[in-house]
Amino acid sequence: MDTSYIINHLGEEHGAYYNAIAPPIIQTSNFLFETVGDLRKAFDDEYGGYLYSRGLNPTVDILRKKLAALDGAEDCLVFNSGAAAIFASVLSCVKAGDHIVSVRSPYTWAQKMFANTLPRLGVQHSFIDGTHLENWEETILPNTTLFYLESPNSWTYELQDLEAIARLAKERGIITIIDNSYCTPLYQQPHRFGIDLSLQSATKYIGGHSDTVAGVLTGSCKRIEKIFNEELLTIGSSIQPFNAWLLLRGLRTLPMRLEKISATTRVVINWLKTHPAVERVLFPLDPDFPQYQLAQTQMSGACGLFTIILKYRSLLAIEEFCNALKYFRIAVSWGGHESLIIPKCASMPHDAFTPDEESHRMCRLYVGLEEPGFLIADLQQAFDKNVLSS
Ligand SMILES: *Cc1c(COP(=O)(O)O)cnc(C)c1O
Numbered sequence: 427m428d429t430s431y432i433i434n435h436l437g438e439e440h441g442a443y444y445n446a447i448a449p450p451i452i453q454t455s456n457f458l459f460e461t462v463g464d465l466r467k468a469f470d471d472e473y474g475g476y477l478y479s480r481g482l483n484p485t486v487d488i489l490r491k492k493l494a495a496l497d498g499a500e501d502c503l504v505f506n507s508g509a510a511a512i513f514a515s516v517l518s519c520v521k522a523g524d525h526i527v528s529v530r531s532p533y534t535w536a537q538k539m540f541a542n543t544l545p546r547l548g549v550q551h552s553f554i555d556g557t558h559l560e561n562w563e564e565t566i567l568p569n570t571t572l573f574y575l576e577s578p579n580s581w582t583y584e585l586q587d588l589e590a591i592a593r594l595a596k597e598r599g600i601i602t603i604i605d606n607s608y609c610t611p612l613y614q615q616p617h618r619f620g621i622d623l624s625l626q627s628a629t630k631y632i633g634g635h636s637d638t639v640a641g642v643l644t645g646s647c648k649r650i651e652k653i654f655n656e657e658l659l660t661i662g663s664s665i666q667p668f669n670a671w672l673l674l675r676g677l678r679t680l681p682m683r684l685e686k687i688s689a690t691t692r693v694v695i696n697w698l699k700t701h702p703a704v705e706r707v708l709f710p711l712d713p714d715f716p717q718y719q720l721a722q723t724q725m726s727g728a729c730g731l732f733t734i735i736l737k738y739r740s741l742l743a744i745e746e747f748c749n750a751l752k753y754f755r756i757a758v759s760w761g762g763h764e765s766l767i768i769p770k771c772a773s774m775p776h777d778a779f780t781p782d783e784e785s786h787r788m789c790r791l792y793v794g795l796e797e798p799g800f801l802i803a804d805l806q807q808a809f810d811k812n813v814l815s816s
Contacts, residue, residue, distance in 0.1 A: 434678065454667075472654075479666075483664075489674050490503065504670060507627070508533075516572065518652060532576045559591065572601050577604060577608075577614075592621050609725055609727070623645040687793055691728075691793045697805075729793075733788050750807070750811045755767070768790050770789070771786055
């Protein structure tokens with residue numbers, strides 16, 4: 427299906443809402459029934475119609491249709507956060523006694539769920555280096571039910587070979603889930619490679635304006651309906667109509683935002699690669715990236731998120747550099763209009779900093795919608811100002 431059609435037209439039935447061009451925010455908690463018989467039907471099949479907005483809601487449904495189609499998937503659920511999409515999808519694949527194989531450093535809250543929450547329910551996991559197919563194969567136990575992927579991840583951008591891992595999983599009757607937040611469906615469509623469930627944090631590029639937290643999960647009708655009836659309704663983690671409306675609004679400009687951000691990112695990265703204070707840049711579509719070949723086969727683009735390894739050998743010099751930036755603001759998250767930076771050392775105590783440890787000298791940058799020259803000037807002045815750098 428054509429992306430322009432999906433984003434601008436699919437799922438919109440203007441006649442149902444006074445021919446308004448913009449979809450309405452159906453801000454209601456519940457829906458009326460003419461007869462008890464009709465209500466009974468809704469109780470029997472909540473996925474078949476509107477009963478209560480913890481389940482389905484018409485504003486959310488427009489968004490679900492578009493996001494399913496963008497992923498090339500049959501169906502979609504939208505959650506009130508990316509973390510909720512992770513939790514619901516993983517929970518749907520496991521029971522007490524099961525085992526999960528996951529990439530070794532998935533998104534923080536996925537990591538905490540595997541390490542802290544699921545063991546309490548009798549679900550074990552193994553974290554592996556997911557860059558080699560053998561590691562997946564060797565870690566499978568008789569009770570392994572789920573492979574959890576994140577490709578690329580959002581700090582070091584390690585990839586997994588989606589097609590090979592999906593094939594292995596199918597042979598062994600294992601379900602695959604991928605966190606596709608980095609690429610969005612515009613730049614990677616995991617279902618094409620045989621992945622069962624694809625999720626993303628819509629807080630990032632789908633919303634695109636740093637004003638909404640949300641998550642998307644796509645898959646077959648059968649799997650998605652089951653997750654709706656079991657996890658989504660039980661956890662109560664569906665998106666609110668107003669937030670769904672903000673995502674619809676964000677979605678309209680997704681292709682052009684990604685295109686602009688991708689182009690700016692290339693210019694900024696090329697400049698950084700030649701700067702004397704920068705040891706290395708990590709970006710999956712950079713020809714120097716270790717998995718560049720694989721990235722080219724399964725991703726059609728990469729946008730604003732990349733990591734630099736600074737040559738500065740003190741934590742204070744790294745902090746000083748970040749503090750001196752005026753327009754790369756210090757904040758978590760990414761995908762909005764504004765450029766951002768986080769140094770890895772922000773998550774460690776001062777005395778843990780070891781300059782020989784490359785990861786301690788990492789800063790993650792996100793390029794927003796500003797012009798490349800404007801951003802480079804900001805980086806330049808911050809490097810120049812840094813008197814602690816030697
Ligand atoms: C932000 C993020 C999430 C979590 O999404 P929220 O919307 O913040 O709950 C999951 N995975 C990745 C890779 C992320 O960057």
